[in-house]
Amino acid sequence: MRFLYYDRVDSLDKNVKIAGAKTFTLSEEFLRSHFRKQALVPGVIYIEAMAQLLGWLIIYSHDFNLSAVMSLVEDVKVPPALRPGFTAEIHGEIISTSRRDSLGRAWITIDGEVVASMNRIIYSHVHKVNPQDLRDLFYYYSGIRTVSSENA
Amino acid sequence: MRYLLIDHITELEPGKVIRGVKNVAMSEDFLEFHFPRNPIMPGVMLLEALTQLTGWYEAASSDFKSWFLISRVRKSNFYGFAFPGDQVELEVEPIESEDPSVRAYRGRGTVNGKKKIVADFEGTLIPLDEIEDVQGQKRFYQVLRRELKQR
Numbered sequence: 001m002r003f004l005y006y007d008r009v010d011s012l013d014k015n016v017k018i019a020g021a022k023t024f025t026l027s028e029e030f031l032r033s034h035f036r037k038q039a040l041v042p043g044v045i046y047i048e049a050m051a052q053l054l055g056w057l058i059i060y061s062h063d064f065n066l067s068a069v070m071s072l073v074e075d076v077k078v079p080p081a082l083r084p085g086f087t088a089e090i091h092g093e094i095i096s097t098s099r100r101d102s103l104g105r106a107w108i109t110i111d112g113e114v115v116a117s118m119n120r121i122i123y124s125h126v127h128k129v130n131p132q133d134l135r136d137l138f139y140y141y142s143g144i145r146t147v148s149s150e151n152a
Numbered sequence: 153m154r155y156l157l158i159d160h161i162t163e164l165e166p167g168k169v170i171r172g173v174k175n176v177a178m179s180e181d182f183l184e185f186h187f188p189r190n191p192i193m194p195g196v197m198l199l200e201a202l203t204q205l206t207g208w209y210e211a212a213s214s215d216f217k218s219w220f221l222i223s224r225v226r227k228s229n230f231y232g233f234a235f236p237g238d239q240v241e242l243e244v245e246p247i248e249s250e251d252p253s254v255r256a257y258r259g260r261g262t263v264n265g266k267k268k269i270v271a272d273f274e275g276t277l278i279p280l281d282e283i284e285d286v287q288g289q290k291r292f293y294q295v296l297r298r299e300l301k302q303r
Contacts, residue, residue, distance in 0.1 A: 001153040003182035003194065029181075030155035035219075035283035042155070043222040043275070044203060048196040067187065070195050073228050080221035080275060137188065 001029035005049035006090055009056070009142035017093045018057035020142070022049050024084040031084060043078035046088070046116040050106035054092030056138060058102045058123055061094065064131040064138070068102060068123035075119035086110050101125055153181040157201035158242070161208055161296040170209040171243045172296070174201045174261075178236040193234035198242075198269040199225070202259030206244050210255075210277055212293060216286050218277040220255065228271035238263045249274060 012018040031039040051070045058068040092106040102123045108116040163171040176193045183191035206220045240261045249256035254274050261269040294300045
């Protein structure tokens with residue numbers, strides 16, 4: 001299993017917002033045991049999807065000079081029982097960001113309808129990173145080939 | 153990956169608390185990505201461990217008629233990191249819910265007594281037989297409780 005809960009980044013606006021998508025398929029590894037008589041996407045996976053995508057916006061906004069690790073989530077709603085076979089549109093926004101940490105919010109829509117939301121997420125920043133490694137990973141993971149980066 | 157985030161259920165007091173253990177192994181698939189060259193147990197997987205422990209709590213408290221599905225996290229704090237080799241001790245207890253159709257719980261995870269996660273979360277109960285083979289689930293509970301007799 002690859003622990004990646006977005007398939008692509010559709011748009012990103014430095015220091016402001018990001019949008020991406022994740023298609024949930026019946027071949028997801030976690031569905032083997034969640035559950036055996038019905039395949040239901042686990043609620044926490046949506047949290048991970050929102051956290052991963054917004055995390056990349058933070059890293060991108062800091063020019064890949066830091067990484068971001070979730071330290072708090074609050075007021076989160078997730079759909080408890082969705083069967084795979086849908087594309088989740090993931091949206092994230094930065095409320096504030098500093099060298100030390102970031103605060104944001106995120107939500108997920110399916111066919112235009114909000115199915116999950118996270119009104120508050122705080123990330124702690126990690127500064128021991130290799131910016132080039134992060135940049136390479138981001139290009140690969142996001143599918144974006146023409147990311148403008150002022151410090152590139 | 154087997155999406156089974158509880159290795160051992162150490163204690164159950166119906167109506168009060170359930171306690172269990174998750175051992176973090178370097179062989180976990182998610183550690184390859186979280187993070188590259190810097191393996192840390194994802195906070196969300198600790199939350200999933202608490203969610204699954206809640207499922208076992210509700211199953212064992214209902215003679216395996218119910219399972220728990222998470223629908224809301226009021227608040228979840230993540231402290232420090234759980235690393236490969238760590239044993240995360242988890243516990244879940246029911247807490248008050250304003251809406252009688254919603255169940256609420258507080259879960260905690262510690263490693264060597266140090267807090268790693270504290271989460272208040274909510275969800276609903278679903279009939280276990282709609283999602284799992286009940287006998288199979290009962291047997292797996294005995295495995296987790298180490299109650300299976302040696303044959």
